Amino acid sequence: MLAWTWGTWPDVQIDFGRELYVAWRLSEGDVLYRDIAYFNGPLSPYLNALWFRLLGPGIQTLAFCNLLIAILLVALLYDLLKRIGDRRGALLGCATFLLLFVFGQLVEVGNYNFLTPYSHELTHGLLLAFLAIAALHASGMGKRPGLIAAAGFATGLAFLTKPEVFLALFAALSVGLGLMLRHGPWSVRLRLARVGLFAAMLVLPGVLAWAALSFFMPGDRALGGLIDPWRFLLRSDLRAFPFYRLSMGTDHLGGRLTQMAIAALAQLIFWTGVAMLDGVVQRQGKRMGLLLLLVLGACCLALQWPSAQWGGFARGALSALPIFAATVALGCWFMLGRRQGGNETPAVVLRLIFSVFAFVLLGKILFNARIHHYGFALAMPATMLLIVAMTSWLPQFARRFGGSGQTARRAWLLVWMWVIIGNLSTVGHFMRIKIHPVGEGRDRILADTRGPAVQEMLHELQRRVGPDQTLVVLPEGVMLNYLARRRSPVPYVSFMPLEMRMYGEDKMLGALQANPPDYIVLMNRSTMEYGCPFLGQGYGAHLLKWVKRHYQEVSLIGQRPFEDTRFGALLLRRSQIAAGNPLLYEASL
Numbered sequence: 001m002l003a004w005t006w007g008t009w010p011d012v013q014i015d016f017g018r019e020l021y022v023a024w025r026l027s028e029g030d031v032l033y034r035d036i037a038y039f040n041g042p043l044s045p046y047l048n049a050l051w052f053r054l055l056g057p058g059i060q061t062l063a064f065c066n067l068l069i070a071i072l073l074v075a076l077l078y079d080l081l082k083r084i085g086d087r088r089g090a091l092l093g094c095a096t097f098l099l100l101f102v103f104g105q106l107v108e109v110g111n112y113n114f115l116t117p118y119s120h121e122l123t124h125g126l127l128l129a130f131l132a133i134a135a136l137h138a139s140g141m142g143k144r145p146g147l148i149a150a151a152g153f154a155t156g157l158a159f160l161t162k163p164e165v166f167l168a169l170f171a172a173l174s175v176g177l178g179l180m181l182r183h184g185p186w187s188v189r190l191r192l193a194r195v196g197l198f199a200a201m202l203v204l205p206g207v208l209a210w211a212a213l214s215f216f217m218p219g220d221r222a223l224g225g226l227i228d229p230w231r232f233l234l235r236s237d238l239r240a241f242p243f244y245r246l247s248m249g250t251d252h253l254g255g256r257l258t259q260m261a262i263a264a265l266a267q268l269i270f271w272t273g274v275a276m277l278d279g280v281v282q283r284q285g286k287r288m289g290l291l292l293l294l295v296l297g298a299c300c301l302a303l304q305w306p307s308a309q310w311g312g313f314a315r316g317a318l319s320a321l322p323i324f325a326a327t328v329a330l331g332c333w334f335m336l337g338r339r340q341g342g343n344e345t346p347a348v349v350l351r352l353i354f355s356v357f358a359f360v361l362l363g364k365i366l367f368n369a370r371i372h373h374y375g376f377a378l379a380m381p382a383t384m385l386l387i388v389a390m391t392s393w394l395p396q397f398a399r400r401f402g403g404s405g406q407t408a409r410r411a412w413l414l415v416w417m418w419v420i421i422g423n424l425s426t427v428g429h430f431m432r433i434k435i436h437p438v439g440e441g442r443d444r445i446l447a448d449t450r451g452p453a454v455q456e457m458l459h460e461l462q463r464r465v466g467p468d469q470t471l472v473v474l475p476e477g478v479m480l481n482y483l484a485r486r487r488s489p490v491p492y493v494s495f496m497p498l499e500m501r502m503y504g505e506d507k508m509l510g511a512l513q514a515n516p517p518d519y520i521v522l523m524n525r526s527t528m529e530y531g532c533p534f535l536g537q538g539y540g541a542h543l544l545k546w547v548k549r550h551y552q553e554v555s556l557i558g559q560r561p562f563e564d565t566r567f568g569a570l571l572l573r574r575s576q577i578a579a580g581n582p583l584l585y586e587a588s589l
Helices: 016-027 043-055 059-084 087-102 120-138 145-159 163-183 188-214 219-234 242-248 253-284 286-304 312-338 345-365 380-399 406-433 451-464 479-484 497-503 505-514 541-550 576-580 582-588
Strands: 436-438 445-447 471-474 519-523 551-558 568-574
Touching: 016 043, 016 059, 016 479, 043 059, 043 120, 059 087, 059 120, 059 345, 059 380, 087 380, 087 406, 120 145, 120 163, 120 345, 145 163, 145 188, 163 188, 163 219, 163 345, 188 219, 242 345, 253 312, 253 380, 253 406, 312 345, 312 380, 345 380, 380 406, 436 451, 445 451, 451 479, 451 519, 451 551, 451 568, 471 479, 471 541, 497 505, 505 541, 541 551
Parallel strands: 471 519
Antiparallel strands: 436 445, 519 568, 551 568
């Protein structure tokens, strides 16, 4: 997978340029929240800046470090999934994680993978979450306070990534810690001591981050930077964007709920039927089992053939992931309620912790669960849980109907291979599109049809813009700043509708007016997912008007921006009369 997808992981314009640019500027001495406006926690940007300081800036530098993180995630996943299920389930889960989540590209835009994620806060947060879950489980039902402290510290570090990861982890560990203390032979004093230790270590990373940031800015401003992600999360005007309503599935809630219910019912009937047929095979012989597997395969192909879209049926089935994760959590809770300790209790507690984490993490895509787009991270734990259930738990369920479990497992493996092949065909489609080189050396990537225009604009910037001159790309395309190593004079790295709503258009325009860049690139970017077609049409009208009044065209590459969906970029230079005498320039207008 690494060789096949080499260099195709990031998107040449959207999202990932922010990850690169922010890390590069921090490695050069800028300070987060003071010099760069940022709407997530500080852990990931500073970790990436550390990689750049140690190994030198480069897309491949970041991809290599993220590959090491993915390897560590595989090791943690294998251990956790083996304890939740068995070795087969862990092996199949890790294989799926590598094939579809670490390297996969299932939508047109890149960045939804673990090598060049659109937000490192998600991938780093998942690593911290699994470390915390593993530490709490290894504490031996709370007998090792050092591991409880480690779990609390990892959870506190997750607070410095993204709110959705922290909320899911905090909910899961709260349930797990409470059950461990309840089932353990603890006095009230020892229980309070362990809860206090967990809470103290949970708060410590946030306090340290605030203290470190306070060296470079007022304490209240540092605190504001740390809690801004939570403010943005609670703002109803941001959640009302069509993009986020579609992502969560609240755009057509009734239809989404119906789809989830049908998918859950269909899976229940199908897998119960497979378990019952396992008993029939046990009585009738292997020939009947082979016949049933062939019939199952034919049905899968028949379902897939009319749409000619591999993996489409499976994507629809995954909409029931929230129901599945919630069912597993409730089942584990019921099992623990009927038991009074025992050797199996730690395994059931771990299943409960994992399923609660998987369910809460799906919150952002709750009614539109999928493994593509945001699902590459948010749906990954729930998908791993489903694979373990089908590989490890389904055969045990089949034995209750008098079967051996082998037929049920083979049927599941057939479905799994079908889903994997279908999704890998989608990955292959996007690999065939990404053939245009952009950047050089460590920054060389392969882009889609936008690549030639971006590369030509990059050459223009290197030829015309001096190393000390400044550049702003509107509305999105800070990848150009990074590849050309030209800084922006304003703290904002994107001027998309979301950022305009977050920070305020007047404030962002004021920053440009106070520190006008030497050059501006207008790069075409449709924003229909936010309810407005282009910059200047539905948002950013005053900003675009100011640009046209104070800047003159230098070169046009491709289609003129903001006229239609065809890609193009326009380079503008600050007007000499505006730069020399702003008042005279305004008077001449």
